[in-house]
Amino acid sequence: MGHDEFLFLLAGLKWTIGLSVIGFICGGISGLGVALARTSGNPVLERVMKGYIALFQGTPLLMQLFVVYYGLALIGLKLDAWVAVSIGFTLHASAYLGEIWRGSIDAVPRGQTEAAEALSLTYLPRMRDVILPQALRISLPATIGFLVQLIKGTSLASIVGFVELTRAGNIISNQIFQPLLVFGIVGCLYFIICWPLSLFGTHLERQFATSTR
Structure with a gap:
């Protein structure tokens, strides 16, 4: 495989990273809305969001x-x-991140909510100032784990012709007829991106487990 073919792979890697970033950021913003709706105490809104998550x-x-x-x-x-x-990736990520963060919100000790209510904090200030900062810390390992899955999932975007x-x-494999070499390099590029993220997620999980003992 020559220089031009490798540059073409790097161009594909650029779009993989770009799609992952867009899906994660946009999905994270909408996923936060899903999580807040799931914990709002409004039965109709909670059922709608539960159905949304179940669908995706x-x-x-x-x-x-x-x-x-x-x-x-x-x-x-x-x-x-x-x-x-x-x-597509934004909708997919919003459902998964929304459920991850909903679980993290529920994992915050009930006493924190009761203390905030005793201070007369309404739902949004209570979430912003008391619950979400703690829930974010709890959710970090699972959130990073999902990001790794999202990066690998971008390979499915080829169904609509996205390169x-x-x-x-x-494409390169079909041109030079060296599939083992080409996809070996492709696998290494995925590994270079995903492995450090996986290690970071494992580190955060161990750190959180240690701090809660």
Whole structure:
């Protein structure tokens, strides 16, 4: 494999990272809304969000991307592949991060909520100043673990023709007929990104477990 082919792989890696960042940040913002809705105490809102989470956790990501790209086109909303996969990963991430953060909010000791209520703090100030800072610390290992899964999941974006790292590897493999070499390099690039994140998540999990003893 030559210099040009390797640069093409790096270009695919750039789009993999970009898609992961967009999906994680946008999904995190909307996921926070999902988590707050799930813990709002409003039965209707909680049921709606529970159904939303069940929908995206109960269906394959590949199908979700397919529906966003091809399904919306059927009703006249033709999206660019980049926009479509960004929306698909945002929706997917919001459901998973929303549930992770909902669990972290519930894991904060009940006494913290009771103390905030005793100070006459309403729901939003209570969440912002008391509950969420503690829940964020609890959720960090699981959040980083999900980010690793999201990065690897970007390989499914090729279903709509989006050229990320795996798709770039497939294109080069079909040109030079060296699949073991090409996908060995692709695997190493994924490993270089994901392994440090996994180690960091494990470190945070151990640190949190030690601090709670």
